[in-house]
Amino acid sequence: MKSVVIEQPGELVLAERPLPQPAAGEVRVNVRFASICGSDVHIWHGHNPFANYPRVIGHEFFGVIEAVGDGVDTARLGERVAVDPVVSCGHCYPCSIGRPNVCKTLQVIGVHRDGGFSEYAVAPAKNAYRLPDSIPDRLASMVEPFTIAANITAFLQPQPQDVALIYGAGPMGLTAIQVLKGVYKVEQVLVVDRLPERLELALQNGADRVFNNAAVPLAAQLEGLQPTLIIDAACHPAILAEAAALASPAARIGLLGFSGEPCSITQQSLTSKELSLFTSRLNSHRFPQVIEWMEKGLIQPQKLVTHYFPLHDVERAMTLFEKDPRTCCKVILQMP
Ligand code: NAI
Ligand code: MN
Ligand code: ZN
Numbered sequence: 001m002k003s004v005v006i007e008q009p010g011e012l013v014l015a016e017r018p019l020p021q022p023a024a025g026e027v028r029v030n031v032r033f034a035s036i037c038g039s040d041v042h043i044w045h046g047h048n049p050f051a052n053y054p055r056v057i058g059h060e061f062f063g064v065i066e067a068v069g070d071g072v073d074t075a076r077l078g079e080r081v082a083v084d085p086v087v088s089c090g091h092c093y094p095c096s097i098g099r100p101n102v103c104k105t106l107q108v109i110g111v112h113r114d115g116g117f118s119e120y121a122v123a124p125a126k127n128a129y130r131l132p133d134s135i136p137d138r139l140a141s142m143v144e145p146f147t148i149a150a151n152i153t154a155f156l157q158p159q160p161q162d163v164a165l166i167y168g169a170g171p172m173g174l175t176a177i178q179v180l181k182g183v184y185k186v187e188q189v190l191v192v193d194r195l196p197e198r199l200e201l202a203l204q205n206g207a208d209r210v211f212n213n214a215a216v217p218l219a220a221q222l223e224g225l226q227p228t229l230i231i232d233a234a235c236h237p238a239i240l241a242e243a244a245a246l247a248s249p250a251a252r253i254g255l256l257g258f259s260g261e262p263c264s265i266t267q268q269s270l271t272s273k274e275l276s277l278f279t280s281r282l283n284s285h286r287f288p289q290v291i292e293w294m295e296k297g298l299i300q301p302q303k304l305v306t307h308y309f310p311l312h313d314v315e316r317a318m319t320l321f322e323k324d325p326r327t328c329c330k331v332i333l334q335m336p
Contacts, residue, residue: 002336003056004117004314009046012315017056020114020122022069027125029081034061034116035141035305036331037171041322043111049260051111059085059109061116062140063335065128072125081128082143083116084287085109101151101282108282116141117314119335129287132295138308139294141332142301146290147283149175152254154286155278156229158184165190165227166207167243168234169198171330172256174205174304176231181206182298190227192218193234197326205303219246232256237263249273256280304330311335 005015022028040057042048065079087107088100095103109115109123131140153176158164164186166173173191180186191202192211199210211221219242226248232239235257243253244265253275270277293299306329309317314333321331 001119002311003114003119004058004311005054005056006044006051007054009053010044012044012318014312014314017118019120022067022072022122024070025072025124025126026069026122027065027072027076027081027128028067028120028122029061029063029083029116029128030066031061031063031116031118031121031335032137033063033141033335034058034333035145036318036321036333037145039111040117041318044318048111050108055111056114056118056121057110058115058117058121059111060141060144061121062131062137062143063116063121066120068125076125076128079128080131080137080140082131082140082287082291083109083121083123084127084129084147084283085111085115085144086282086284087113087124087127099284101284117311117333119311129291131291135291135294138332139301139305142304142330143287143290143294144283145171145304145330146175146179146293146299146301147286148172148256148280149179150286150290150293151283152176152231152256152278152280153179153184155280156231156252156254158186158229160185160187162186162229163188163190163225163227163248164229164231165192165243165246166202167192167230167232167239169193169195169202169207169210170233170325171304173231173233174201174329175299176233177202177205177207178299178303179293182300183293186229195326201304201329218242222246227251230254235259237261241265241269244269244273244275247273247275250275252276252278254278254280305332307331308334
């Protein structure tokens with residue numbers, strides 16, 4: 001089978017690899033579509049602290065179950081599935097309280113083990129979620145990115161009367177906009193980015209107001225309006241201090257970033273307003289919820305997708321995705 005392998009940092013190859021056999025409790029998926037994420041590019045360039053090499057990348061993928069390991073019901077053969085990349089032990093402390101995404105021995109498909117930029121991939125059967133026919137193949141790999149927004153909003157508990165502010169109108173910011181508007185019916189969703197093209201996408205994805213902070217700081221543009229719910233989907237370490245300064249008293253702030261750089265913030269700026277901080281990593285069993293949202297039409301994954309490429313064009317696709325955020329948002333690979 002053909003697989004996209006990062007042999008070592010900087011070396012991406014489309015390699016011929018042996019067909020993986022599903023172990024007990026696993027399924028083998030004939031992958032049909034897989035979407036590119038910033039973290040795939042980071043593994044390619046050696047900037048992902050969790051990855052080891054060589055690695056078949058790709059953690060956002062969709063396909064059809066075509067083989068099952070011991071203990072898996074053969075009735076699952078032929079099922080159309082989206083695969084949750086979070087593989088957890090099931091019994092450590094975080095797993096025991098329903099947070100497998102921070103399992104002590106967390107394995108992420110496409111990061112710690114081989115992923116979905118491949119004609120075939122294996123995964124635990126319980127990670128393969130059956131999709132209703134109403135979710136088309138070409139959009140089914142988009143379930144995973146929406147689970148990130150599902151996870152952080154579960155912590156933030158958005159309310160219709162919130163004034164929400166989202167930093168960053170990349171894929172993460174856009175999925176958050178859609179979930180705040182379509183699922184939680186938040187009346188005011190404000191979005192800030194530095195690229196006008198990304199702000200235009202934010203409007204198309206449901207943002208009520210957008211702000212460009214490339215030249216003028218956001219504080220000068222908000223005219224005293226204090227957001228009650230803030231999501232940092234831009235993830236620069238300086239954003240937390242700005243968000244705390246702009247936030248309404250009693251606001252909630254959600255962080256998605258993985259930067260290793262320190263950020264400077266005072267206790268006073270947080271405690272004087274009694275701000276709540278939440279962090280969110282990947283997702284904890286959010287696939288069923290996102291699948292239901294898509295089925296009901298509460299979210300529109302097609303609004304994020306700008307390009308499709310065949311698998312053999314993977315390097316061109318990933319380069320465009322990385323270098324051209326003005327014209328690119330989600331880029332999806334189609335398997336042969
Ligand atoms: P992206 O790079 O496509 O989007 C980031 C956007 O933020 C860009 O449009 C950029 O112009 C904008 N931006 C950068 N600095 C800004 C600033 N100071 N003010 C306003 N806008 C600014 O990335 P994507 O895919 O949307 O991911 C965003 C972040 O989320 C990444 O840092 C990624 O590591 C993180 N992430 C976290 C996950 C989690 O589970 N916690 C999962 C996936 C991504
Ligand atoms: Mn992703
Ligand atoms: Zn665990």
